[in-house]
Amino acid sequence: MTDQLVPRIQLNDGLSIPQLGFGVFKVDPGETERIVSDALEIGYRHLDTARIYGNEEGVGRAIAASGIPRQELYITTKLWNDDQGDAATVQAAFDASLERLGLDYVDLYLIHWPTPARDRYVETWRAFEQLRDSARTRSIGVSNFLAHHLERLIGETGVVPAVDQIELHPYHQQPETAAFAEQQGIAIEAWGPLGQGKYPLFEIPEVTAAATAHGVTPAQVVIRWHLQRGHIVFPKSNRRERMAENFDVFGFELTNDEVAAITGLEREGRVSAHPDEVD
Template structure:
């Protein structure tokens, strides 16, 4: 499997994003360089990190030592909640992330949470708009925004987010947010795409049946479900054999009946904080 086999999703700003990437949430900063180097060797070219993860430096070192041309990579990081607010603070946080990553530009920069009690995401988004105008970040987006957060953002600012990165797996599909995003050309990125081990997706008969039919693991089946629903997805693993397994999902296709059976697993099964309550 090579990186060229990974499909790309066209974004609303003219850029495109590899649909399958590699995430480093909760990856030990001391292990990040090795783990990301393995992911790049496997074929991943889309890397997703965040300031709060504390491992931007390791991601940057892995990129620098990989020998892979910068234009072949798609790198995302995120602005943490306490950096939201006036433009000067947002720009400073952005520059510090770039420095830690050792990059000249970002492919995608996200507001990590709306933190509505602080009510600073509109001001922050306007700073993002100006950052995009500098060319040092190509695409800008949000993370953990629900439909009503997006609706307010679109009503009071100028640039439609390129993506919304949300918790999304078969047990928690966020249909209202997904529908709003599709209506406005916002790509959906799914974090926690396998339920983060907190929801027993792999044991469910609908997933097990598709796994047996296609000779694939339950994880590969769930990743394939995401891809066929046109989600951008970035499972993470510290183990190379799992990275390879998660990447080996382009040689089969779920049937319409299998897709419907897995989609019917929706339970509102959020495993993370609620975006209206996390501040």
């Protein structure tokens, strides 16, 4: 299987992004090269990392060893909270990420959290504009921004993020933020797309019934639900067989009723930190 099956989402800056990728959140730095190499061999071409994950170097080594042409890959990394600030501070952090990745540019650079207590995300966003203009990142976006953070960011700078990467899974779909993003033409990326194992998602009847109907696993059903809802999604696994299963989601399609049933599971069931409380 290859990434040719993976649809691309058109971004508001005129570029596009593969809708299915591979995330390395909480992947052991010592195991990252092997795990990412497995993902690339399976067919993933969209990789999502971050400075705070501590594994940019491993991602970079896997990319270098793969022999895959750079233009066939889509690489995202993120600015950590401590590095928010003026242009010089942001530039230094960005340069360090590029060095660790061993790349000349990334496809997408994100502000990892709004950290409203620091109140530096607007200033940081202006520095991101400069990075984009330098072409060392093709697109710029944010992560964990709620509607009110986005509204302020756009209102004070006039520059709309290409994406917002947020916690999103059947129990926590963030309808207010998703609706504002859609209104502004911001693509939604779903992190924790399978709920991080923090509730019995794969035992819920709406999910298991669809899995039985299509002869696939509950995890494949949920990933397919994300894709059909228009989310960009990158499930994470350390196991090669699970990575392959997560990538094998293009041979079936959920019915409208199945999509609606899973969407109906929304219950504001956040499983991670609230963006207004992270500093």
